[in-house]
Amino acid sequence: MDSHLREQFQNLRVSISPSKAGNCIYQLFVQNTGNFPLSEISIHYGPLLHPGYFGLDATHMPRDIWVKPAIFIASLLPSQTIIMDVEGSDAHERYDGPEVTRVAIDMQLHTENGQEMGYFLAPVNVTLLNARKNNYYY
Known part of the structure; x- marks a missing residue:
């Protein structure tokens, strides 16, 4: 992967925090730390707030209860941060997942041959x- 493509990936920062909108609502922060706009970003955040991270057994839960649709961001300008509320599986204090993890993202890339x-x-x-401090990626 060339350095320009790698830079586009590395300039996207994502974080999750509690929201004041409700005890099962979380703030998702998406930031472009680079110097170029990013576009057509789909963030598949559902696994970040999966029932298993709250001590819940999702084995027999209907899939539509805990699988969340991806969040789409049309454009993210340099230094811009977008903050949105998203639904989690349970209360903030019940979260027992990792402090550092990964999220799947689809994004339009600007390549030498176009996009x-x-x-x-x-x-x-x-x-x-209560996020686990082990800091390893899944």
Whole structure:
């Protein structure tokens, strides 16, 4: 992968924090730390707030209860941060997942030959009180 494509991936920062909108609502922060706009970003955040990270057994849960649709961001300008509320599986204080994890992202990449869609796993910082401090990626 050339350095320009790698830079596009590395300039996207994602984090999760509690929201004041409700005890099962979380703030998802998406930031472009680079100097070029990013576009057509789909963030598959559902696994970040999966029932298993709250001590819940999802084995017999209907898939539509805990599988969340991807969040789509049309454009993210340099230094821009978008903050949105997303639904989690349980209360903030019940979260028992990792403090640092990854999230799947589809994003339009600007290549030498034009544009193409790329898929990658972006690091995510989870700033919740009981997040596990082991700091390893899934």
